[in-house]
Amino acid sequence: MSWSQHLRSAQEFMKVGDEVEAVILTLDRDERKMSLGIKQLSADPWAEIETKYPVGTKTTAKVRNFTNFGVFVEIEEGIDGLIHISDLSWTKKVKHPGEFTQVGADIEVVVLEIDKDNRRLSLGHKQLEENPWAGIESKFPLDSVHEGTITEMTDKGAVVSLDENVEGFCPTRQLTKEDGSVPKVGDKIEFKILEFSKATKRITLSHLRTYDDVRKAEAAAEKAEKRAAADATKSTVKKINASVEKTTLGDIAGLAALKSAMEAAEAKKAPAKKSKKEESAEE
Structure with a gap:
């Protein structure tokens, strides 16, 4: 029919x-x-499919049905195609197509592959835009800190929206706030970039590191300051000891010289000692 x-x-x-x-x-x-x-x-619409919709063709399709792995759409009567869930968005982690679109909605697509024998088209939606991950990598470098909004909590951690098109994941162990509490969906807090993988399109985040690293840096700075102060004290004591030692040696030399001078002076003042012949003559 x-x-x-x-x-x-x-x-x-x-x-x-x-x-x-x-x-x-x-x-x-x-x-x-x-x-x-x-x-x-x-006419059978598939008869001229490669001419009418060659690979790379951009067109509008109607969403007909969902599966866990993608979206079935109809380009025109008799020509259906599948958008795989991984081809919906460059940046968003889409768990189910229903999060991205709805049945009956129009969606822009591009033809990725044609299987004429099995009457199948592989379509893409994200391919309508350039892959933004090169620019994202420069915008979110490792160890940089950014404000993010928690959009979802899971058993393993939290999904965080860093901006309109970029999401990251913060493991549970990295979520703890400085006061020991755990943030909830909707909270806006700061996150540090721990890992950025362009190949797997994964950004790993940490809130704990935003304040823990600061505490460690402050502790290291305090330790370095104390070490510097201790080294300065040791240097000062060493200089004082050297000065005292030098002074003591100088004093000893000065006292010896003074003693010799005094003895010489006493010798000059004392009368000359008479010989035995002089003493006999006087008698």
Whole structure:
């Protein structure tokens, strides 16, 4: 009845009493039966698919259905395609397509691959834009600190929105606030970039490190200051000891010289000692 795969019953296409044109497909005279077709009145849309929608074609499609792994869309009657969940966004971690779009909505797509034999199209949505991860890497370098909003809590940690198109993940052990409490969904707090992987499109964050690293730096600075003060004290004591030692040696030398001078002076003042002959003559 239709090249489209979305008809569930004939009532969706026609009703009793309608006059329709049809093509005879088979004829069984013995059984007095014939098979008719309506879609055969129009060309098979897949016959010229590679000409009409070559790889790289950008167009608008209608969302028809969801699965856990992607979005089924219809480009036109009879031509369906699949947008894999990984091809919806460069930056957002989409767990289910329902988070990104809704059934019946229009979505812009680009043709990535054509499988004419199996009547399948592989489509992409994120490919309509350039891969932003090169610019993101320069905007969120390792060890830089940024304000983020917690959008989701899981058993393993928190999903954090760093800006409109960039999300990161903060493990539970890195979520603790300085007062020991745990933040909740909607909280805006600072996060440090611990890991940035362009290949896996993963940004690992830490709130704990935003204040713990500061405390460690302050402790290290205080320790270095104390060490410098101790070294300065040792140097001062060493200089004082050297000065005292030098002074003491100088004093000893000065005292010895003074003693010699005094002894020489006393020797000059004392009368000369008489010889034995002089003493006998006087007698």
